[in-house]
Structure formats: C-alpha cells, structure tokens
Amino acid sequence: MLKRWRERITPTDVVMWFIGGTLLLLMFWGSTATLIEGRYTSHHWFDFLIFGLAQGSIYALIAMGYTMVYGTLRMINFAHSEVFMSGPYTAYFVAAAFYSSGFLDRQPILSLIFIFLVSMATSTLIAVLLERIAYRPLRTAPRLVPLITAIGASFFLQYTFRGLYGSGFQAYPVVKILEGEWMFGVFRILKFQAVVIVAAALLMTALYLFVQRTRMGKAIRAVSEDKEISSLMGIDIDRMIVTTFVIGGMAAGAAGVLYAVMFKQVHFFMGFIPGIKAFTAAVLGGIGNIPGAMLGGIFLGLVESIGPSLFLDGLGIVAPYQLKDAIAFIMLVLVLIFRPTGILGERLAIKKA
Amino acid sequence: MKRLSILLLVLTIATGLVGIMGSMASAQKVKTEFKVEDLIGVVKINPGESIHIAAWMVVAGPDASLGTDTKRGIEIAIEEKGRKILGFPIKLTVQDTGCNAEGGQAAATKLAADPTIIAAIGSSCSSEARPGAPILWKAGITTVSPSATSPDLTDPTKRGREFEGFLRTAHNDKVQGAIAAEFAWKQLKVKRAATIHDGSIYAEKLQAIFSETFKKWGGTITSQEAVAPTDTDMRPVLTKIATGKPEFIYYPVFIAAGGHITRQVKEVKGLEKAALMGADGIFSPDFYKAAGERAMGMYHSSPDFSAFGEGYKTFLEKHQKKYGEKPIAPFHAHAYDAAIMIFSAIEKVAKKGPDGTLYIGRKALKDALYATKNLKGLTGNLTCDQYGDCADPRIAIYITKAENIKKLEMPEKPFWTPYSGPAGQTPPKK
Incomplete structure (x- = not known):
C-alpha cells in the first residue's frame, strides 16, 4: 500500500504541496498576528462577513451560468459576463424612467419587481441568442472553436452595448426603502445587503430544486452526463441546452440588478471583472457542479472581504486591499493544488476529459 | 559553379541598388536648394x-x-x-x-x-x-x-x-497635495486623516505628498490604503480605515472608484462624520452622477477658476x-x-x-x-522650465452643495484658497 502510494507521487506533487504548505503557513501566521494585534472588534468581523456574503452571492449567481453551460456543453461561455452586463444596463433606463416619474418612490416594491423582470428578460434573450447564433452551429466543432467564438461574442456584445447606450456610465437611482440598516441585537446589517443575500439565496435554492427535483432538471442532468444516450432516451438535446442558457441568463440578469442596487454604477464594461471572478468561483467550486458554483462564489466573496485584513494585516503589509484580487486567485491556486477538481468537483479524469 | 553564379547575382543586385540610391539622393539634392535641417527630423x-x-x-x-x-x-x-x-x-x-x-x-x-x-x-x-x-x-x-x-x-x-x-x-501635484493638507489642517482643523489611492502614479503621489505635508503640520495619518481602479466593493477597505478613527479621508482617485467610495463611506460604522476630500481627477459632473447625493459637503482641490x-x-x-x-x-x-x-x-x-x-x-x-x-x-x-513644467499653478478648494448635484454642475466659486483664506478676496498676482 505504502509502496504503491510512493510510486504514484511525482516530484511535481511534492513541489506543489510545498508551495501550498508555505501559503497555508503564511495565511495562518498572518491571521494569528492580526488576531493578537486586536485591531478589529467582533463588530468589524461581522461587517466583513456580511460585505463578503453580499458580494459572494452575486458571484455565485453569475457562476451558475458558467457552471451549467459547462455541464451540458463542456465549454466555457466567456460571453457570460456580457449576459450579466446587458440586463441591468437595459433595466437602468426603466429604473431611471420610474425614478423621474416618481413611481419608484411611490411603489418601490412593484418597480423593483419590474426592473428585475426587464433585466432578467434581457439577459435571457442575449443568452439564448448567443446559443442559437454563436454556439449551436459549432457544437460538433473541436472544443477550442466555441471557446474562441465565446471571446469574440463577448467583445461583440460589449461594443454593441457601447454603441447602443454610450461609452460613459449610468448611475442607478437610490431606492429609498433599501437605504438604512437593521439591527440584530448588537450587530448591524445594511438593508440592501440583507435583501441581496436573501434574494440570491432564494434564487439559488429555486434553481437547485429545479435542477434536482423536476423532470426537466432531470433531463438537463442526463444531457450533461451523456448527450448521445440521452437523445436515444428521447430527450430533446437542443431544448435542454437552450434551457441551461435560459437559467444561466435569468440568474445573471437577477445578479445584475442586485449588483446595481449595491454599487449603482452600470456601464458597458461592467461585466468583465465580476465575470472573471464568477468564473474563478465556478472553477473553485468544481466546474459543472451547481452547489459547487454557489459555494465557490460565496467563498470568493468572503475571501475578498475578510482576506486582506485577516491574512495580510498581521504580516505588516501596507494597503492590503490592493492585493484583494491576488488573494482571491491565490485561494484558487491553493484549492486546485489540494483538490484539482475544485471543492465539490466531479472526477473529470475518469469520465469525460 | 552554382555558388559562383549566385555570388555574381548578389553582387550585381547590390551594385544596382547602390547606383539607384545614389542617383535618387543626387536627384533630391538638385531639387531642394532650400534646406531645413533638424537633428531629429523635419516634417x-x-x-x-x-x-x-x-x-x-x-x-x-x-x-x-x-x-x-x-x-x-x-x-x-x-x-x-x-x-x-x-x-x-x-x-x-x-x-x-x-x-x-x-x-x-x-x-x-x-x-x-x-x-x-x-x-x-x-x-x-x-x-x-x-x-x-x-x-x-x-x-x-x-x-x-x-x-x-x-x-x-x-x-x-x-x-x-x-x-x-x-x-x-x-x-x-507637489502644489496640489500640499494645499490639500494645508486646507485640512488650517481650515478644517482636523488632526487625524486617512488616504486612499488606486495605484496610479497620480493618486499614489498625490496622497503621499498630502500625507507628508499633513504630518509636517503636526497631524496624524491613520492609514494609507489602496484599492484597484476597477474595484466596486469599498466597504471592507473603509471598515479597515474606520479602525483608525480618522476625521478626514482624502482619496484623489478617479471617477468610478471615487463614486463607489463616496457612496459607501457613510454606510461604514465610525465614518459617518468623517469629512471627505477628492482632487481634480473627480472634479466633474460625472462624479456627481456616480456618487449621488452622498457627495454633498465634499471638498475638492482643483485649479482656481477665479484666478x-x-x-x-x-x-x-x-x-x-x-x-x-x-x-x-x-x-x-x-x-x-x-x-x-x-x-x-x-x-x-x-x-x-x-x-x-x-x-x-x-x-x-x-x-x-x-x-x-x-x-x-x-x-x-x-513659462516653461527645463523639466517641462509650464503652469502658473493656482489651486483652490471647492465644496459641493446640493444644487451642484441636482444640476450636475461643478461649483464655480472656490470655498478656500491658500493665499486668501476663505474665498472672496483676490489672489496676489505673481
């Protein structure tokens, strides 16, 4: 047993483990030093946690789109960040109209629902068009082809929206009922962050149940297992693939409005960074796996919010938030060293790769 | 034999080329009796x-x-x-x-x-x-x-x-950063300040000069933080800043990040009362669009239009x-x-x-x-000096009022200038 184990280990593994171990040690050292220094109170940590959760749930919603498309088509839909951008950018004009007519202040909930619907509808439309025009004709092509197409589609969409809505940015109006904060005992939580977290959690649960419990969800899972066998079983593959794009688009559109509620600024390039982060989250959680994408997103959000203070403050690094993205990607490296398929990932080596 | 022929061919081509170029050069010489010379080039x-x-x-x-x-x-x-x-x-x-x-x-x-x-x-x-x-x-x-x-x-x-x-x-910005610090210390009378930059040489240097001057006056810099220009969630970094309890935050960044900071700063516990100040990079109606009503009461350093x-x-x-x-x-x-x-x-x-x-x-x-x-x-x-600075720099501090945000217009009158204290007097002529 020990001998077989020793035969399987390569020098690369040892080096990787060494890197991983060093990083872990650094993290541990930094965290201990920060905690001993005692600069942050429990209130601060709670705030970091909530900020991270809110940001993370948006990543998680976008990551759903990446992971579902990967599950069925085995391709990374790099244009998904533009699917995310198109919804809230279009819905901005509805929001602005509501705001200037005073409807937003009189009927905030109704207008929010309407804004959500417009955003989700636009994102879904873009996602479906993308599938129909850019990906379906290439389904039998080698794998690299749709990947390059996705990047091209991403640029095309970005500059189309730049042409449509201008190259500047737009600012979402403030929704008054979402301003302010709620107190839970001694802890405080900003209203809109609570709404973002709850809304994202509800949506993700609904999507998860849809995929796990309904007939259609079952069909989608079957397609992602094996396309040929599923089609022999009478499953309409094209329809299932479109459905995954619809679901991904809806999640991205909803995430877009939540993003706009949290950060207010929308512009044609807004999808790029969240898209990259969500893709990272999907890989982190194990690409192709839906609960993995959710977990990866929230994990990434938390690391970005807590990480710089917790890991780097104690190491005496100045301006640690500059390194936020570096920490997020180091986390990805760490996870991939110890679990190459991601946190909840399936074993690709055996089945499909 | 073959090699020799190639060699011959190359030689003929080379001499031909030299000849053509020579004749071209001489042709040019004949054409332009009028000559303008320049070490780098003439357009x-x-x-x-x-x-x-x-x-x-x-x-x-x-x-x-x-x-x-x-x-x-x-x-x-x-x-x-x-x-x-x-x-x-x-x-x-x-x-x-x-x-x-x-x-x-x-x-x-x-x-x-x-x-x-x-x-x-x-x-x-x-x-x-x-x-x-x-x-x-x-x-x-x-x-x-x-x-x-x-x-x-x-x-x-x-x-x-x-x-x-x-x-x-x-x-x-040697001028601008120093004036911002002078304003914070002399006019606002704050003792503790924090800065945020976005890693650009503009913001980084500006906040460094501000901090240096502010410390010279006797103030304390509680922290000098940095974000990325594309960051959107500033609440964590602001929470970190809040642990130092600054009364004043100076963030000479650009519009996207500046808007996010301005909107989110009041949401962070401990920073509700901190005075905010940006620089000329975010002195624009677009910044008011990005920051919304939270920009009210904020200060900007910028060229003095009245001068x-x-x-x-x-x-x-x-x-x-x-x-x-x-x-x-x-x-x-x-x-x-x-x-x-x-x-x-x-x-x-x-x-x-x-x-x-x-x-x-x-x-x-x-x-x-x-x-x-x-x-x-x-x-x-x-008047340009040998290092390329040509300006006659006069910097003033502006304050944002409700009507500026409503009309999306920058304030026209300075709030404070280093040469005259509160605005209203004319600056000395250089």
Whole structure:
C-alpha cells in the first residue's frame, strides 16, 4: 500500500504541496498576528462577513451560468459576463424612467419587481441568442472553436452595448426603502445587503430544486452526463441546452440588478471583472457542479472581504486591499493544488476529459 | 559553379541598388536648394496639406469627461486661430487612452506610426503619460499635457531623457497635495486623516505628498490604503480605515472608484462624520452622477477658476454656445493653453520654402516649446522650465452643495484658497 502510494507521487506533487504548505503557513501566521494585534472588534468581523456574503452571492449567481453551460456543453461561455452586463444596463433606463416619474418612490416594491423582470428578460434573450447564433452551429466543432467564438461574442456584445447606450456610465437611482440598516441585537446589517443575500439565496435554492427535483432538471442532468444516450432516451438535446442558457441568463440578469442596487454604477464594461471572478468561483467550486458554483462564489466573496485584513494585516503589509484580487486567485491556486477538481468537483479524469 | 553564379547575382543586385540610391539622393539634392535641417527630423507640409496635431486623451469609459473637456478646449483654441496656422489648415486627430497605462501605450504607439503628426496634446492621466510620452518622443513627437499632474513626470531625478518631449500646462501635484493638507489642517482643523489611492502614479503621489505635508503640520495619518481602479466593493477597505478613527479621508482617485467610495463611506460604522476630500481627477459632473447625493459637503482641490485670466469669460461663453453646457472637468483652459503654446511654437520654427512648402523641425519645435516664456494663456502666464513644467499653478478648494448635484454642475466659486483664506478676496498676482 505504502509502496504503491510512493510510486504514484511525482516530484511535481511534492513541489506543489510545498508551495501550498508555505501559503497555508503564511495565511495562518498572518491571521494569528492580526488576531493578537486586536485591531478589529467582533463588530468589524461581522461587517466583513456580511460585505463578503453580499458580494459572494452575486458571484455565485453569475457562476451558475458558467457552471451549467459547462455541464451540458463542456465549454466555457466567456460571453457570460456580457449576459450579466446587458440586463441591468437595459433595466437602468426603466429604473431611471420610474425614478423621474416618481413611481419608484411611490411603489418601490412593484418597480423593483419590474426592473428585475426587464433585466432578467434581457439577459435571457442575449443568452439564448448567443446559443442559437454563436454556439449551436459549432457544437460538433473541436472544443477550442466555441471557446474562441465565446471571446469574440463577448467583445461583440460589449461594443454593441457601447454603441447602443454610450461609452460613459449610468448611475442607478437610490431606492429609498433599501437605504438604512437593521439591527440584530448588537450587530448591524445594511438593508440592501440583507435583501441581496436573501434574494440570491432564494434564487439559488429555486434553481437547485429545479435542477434536482423536476423532470426537466432531470433531463438537463442526463444531457450533461451523456448527450448521445440521452437523445436515444428521447430527450430533446437542443431544448435542454437552450434551457441551461435560459437559467444561466435569468440568474445573471437577477445578479445584475442586485449588483446595481449595491454599487449603482452600470456601464458597458461592467461585466468583465465580476465575470472573471464568477468564473474563478465556478472553477473553485468544481466546474459543472451547481452547489459547487454557489459555494465557490460565496467563498470568493468572503475571501475578498475578510482576506486582506485577516491574512495580510498581521504580516505588516501596507494597503492590503490592493492585493484583494491576488488573494482571491491565490485561494484558487491553493484549492486546485489540494483538490484539482475544485471543492465539490466531479472526477473529470475518469469520465469525460 | 552554382555558388559562383549566385555570388555574381548578389553582387550585381547590390551594385544596382547602390547606383539607384545614389542617383535618387543626387536627384533630391538638385531639387531642394532650400534646406531645413533638424537633428531629429523635419516634417514637410506641401501646399494644400494640413498641419496635423494629435490629441491623446480619455474620451470613453468612466473618465470620459476628463478628456472630452480638454478636447473641447483644443477645439475652441483651433477655432479662435481661424482653423489655420501660417495659411495651413489645422487637422486634429483624437485617440482614446482609457486613463490607464495600457491605453496610453496603445494610443501613443498608434500616433507614433503616423509621420505627419507634428505635435501632440495629452495625455489626460499621468499613468498614460508614463509609457506613452517616451514612445511619442522616440518618433520625434513632442507632447504637451493639459492634465497629467503627477510630480514624477517632471521630476529631474525620475525623468529620464526619454521624457524630453513631455511638457505640461497642468499644475504639478507637489502644489496640489500640499494645499490639500494645508486646507485640512488650517481650515478644517482636523488632526487625524486617512488616504486612499488606486495605484496610479497620480493618486499614489498625490496622497503621499498630502500625507507628508499633513504630518509636517503636526497631524496624524491613520492609514494609507489602496484599492484597484476597477474595484466596486469599498466597504471592507473603509471598515479597515474606520479602525483608525480618522476625521478626514482624502482619496484623489478617479471617477468610478471615487463614486463607489463616496457612496459607501457613510454606510461604514465610525465614518459617518468623517469629512471627505477628492482632487481634480473627480472634479466633474460625472462624479456627481456616480456618487449621488452622498457627495454633498465634499471638498475638492482643483485649479482656481477665479484666478484665470481675462479671456476665460469669453472662453466660457464660446463653450456654452458650442457645446450647450458648462465645462465638465477642470482642465479645458489648460488644454486651450497647451494648444496655443504649440501654435505659437510652430509659428516660430516653421519655415516656408520658395514653392510654398512648410518645413517644421521636430527638435526645433521642442526647443521652442521649452523656451515658452510669459505666454498669456487662460490659466495664467505660461513659462516653461527645463523639466517641462509650464503652469502658473493656482489651486483652490471647492465644496459641493446640493444644487451642484441636482444640476450636475461643478461649483464655480472656490470655498478656500491658500493665499486668501476663505474665498472672496483676490489672489496676489505673481
């Protein structure tokens, strides 16, 4: 047993483990030093946690789109960040109209629902068009082809929206009922962050149940297992693939409005960074796996919010938030060293790769 | 045998080439009895062609207002000149730079490939100028920036020979950062301040000078944080800042990040009462759009419009008439000045041949720009020093009121100036 184990280990593994171990040690050292220094109170940590959760749930919603498309088509839909951008950018004009007519202040909930619907509808439309025009004709092509197409589609969409809505940015109006904060005992939580977290959690649960419990969800899972066998079983593959794009688009559109509620600024390039982060989250959680994408997103959000203070403050690094993205990607490296398929990932080596 | 024939062939071709080139050279010599020499190169403009000037500035993305504003300043300067220098029409090409190093490099590379360009105006942001200006200078193009304010660009210890072709009509942030600190200490009487920068040489240097001066006055800097220009969630970094309990936060960043910070700062416990201050990079109606009502009561350091020359009033009227709005960023007048500086330098060095062709020496043009002395501009009297600083810098502090945000207009009257205390008095003439 020990001998077989020793035969399987390569020098690369040892080096990787060494890197991983060093990083872990650094993290541990930094965290201990920060905690001993005692600069942050429990209130601060709670705030970091909530900020991270809110940001993370948006990543998680976008990551759903990446992971579902990967599950069925085995391709990374790099244009998904533009699917995310198109919804809230279009819905901005509805929001602005509501705001200037005073409807937003009189009927905030109704207008929010309407804004959500417009955003989700636009994102879904873009996602479906993308599938129909850019990906379906290439389904039998080698794998690299749709990947390059996705990047091209991403640029095309970005500059189309730049042409449509201008190259500047737009600012979402403030929704008054979402301003302010709620107190839970001694802890405080900003209203809109609570709404973002709850809304994202509800949506993700609904999507998860849809995929796990309904007939259609079952069909989608079957397609992602094996396309040929599923089609022999009478499953309409094209329809299932479109459905995954619809679901991904809806999640991205909803995430877009939540993003706009949290950060207010929308512009044609807004999808790029969240898209990259969500893709990272999907890989982190194990690409192709839906609960993995959710977990990866929230994990990434938390690391970005807590990480710089917790890991780097104690190491005496100045301006640690500059390194936020570096920490997020180091986390990805760490996870991939110890679990190459991601946190909840399936074993690709055996089945499909 | 075969080798020999190849050798022969090569030899014949070579001699042929030399012969052709020699005859071409002699032909040229015969043609141009009139000769303009320049160490770097001469731009020849035939009659009917135009004088090509390039602008490289940020005209798209969140900071588009910064570059659009300066572009308008140049356009008005061209119009006032009658669209002509020495009888040759002026042609303006605009290249977007995106307010980042990559964009500056790309734009400069594009412009450098065009041999018809005589001089350039730009860049908007200091981070664009750092990679871009050396590329342009390598191609012999001198550039005058209306708004790149980082001290490094004209610092004799940091500015290598590759920056020889870079001048600016914008102020040096050594002035701006120090005045911001003076204002915080003397006028607001705060003792504890925190700063945020975005890693650009503009923001980083500006906050460094602010911190240095603030400490000299006797204040405490609680933390100097940094974010990425594309970051959106500033609450974690603000929470970290809140642990130092600052009374004042200085964040001389750009519009996207500045808007996020301004919106989120009041949501962080412990920072509800902190005074906020930005710099000229976010002094724009677009910033009010990004920051919303939370920008109320915020301070900005920026060029002192009230100290501008007499021509500024007519300029504003022309601006209103041409574009239907007031200026959208602080550097339109600096751009106007950069343009007239270049025009007058061209007029000084351009030589007309007997056939009406205009010759402009690139090095001569650069030297003429550096020799600019007491040129009356909108921003004051321009006199360039040997490191490229040409401005007559007068910085003032502005405060944002509710009506500014409502109408999306920058405040026109300074709130405080270093030479006169609270505004209302006239600054001393230099």
